[in-house]
Amino acid sequence: MSHLRAHGSLSARELAEATGLTPSTVTALLGRLEAADLAERAPHPTDRRRIVVALTAEGNAYLDRSEAWLADVLDGVEGADAEEVDRVLDGLGAAFDAQSAFIQEPAAQE
Secondary structure (H helix, E strand, O other), X not given: OHHHHHHOOEOHHHHHHHHXXXXXXXXXXXXXXXXXXXXXXXXXXXXXXXXXXEEOHHHHHHHHHHHHHHHHHHHOOOHHHHHHHHHHHHHHHHHHHHHHHHHHOHHHHO
């Protein structure tokens, strides 16, 4: 959802490539997001053969609430604990980036 907000409307394929998820996983997730009225699929504005996905107003509001909640949680973390949280989040981000790169270009990893 954050990727959709940051990059606007994307095809399911573009979203899969950007997140490192399989197309079938993205399709399943989009189905759940649509059922919850958090995202919607629509024809591409210039190529009616393509379908793009975008967040709904409710999807944007949900992200706003989630980000505010996370900020509140992290505001309570201070000192050495804050440094540990930063270290863990950096490690998770690096692991996600490495996994995404591997999924997107497996031949380059061999």
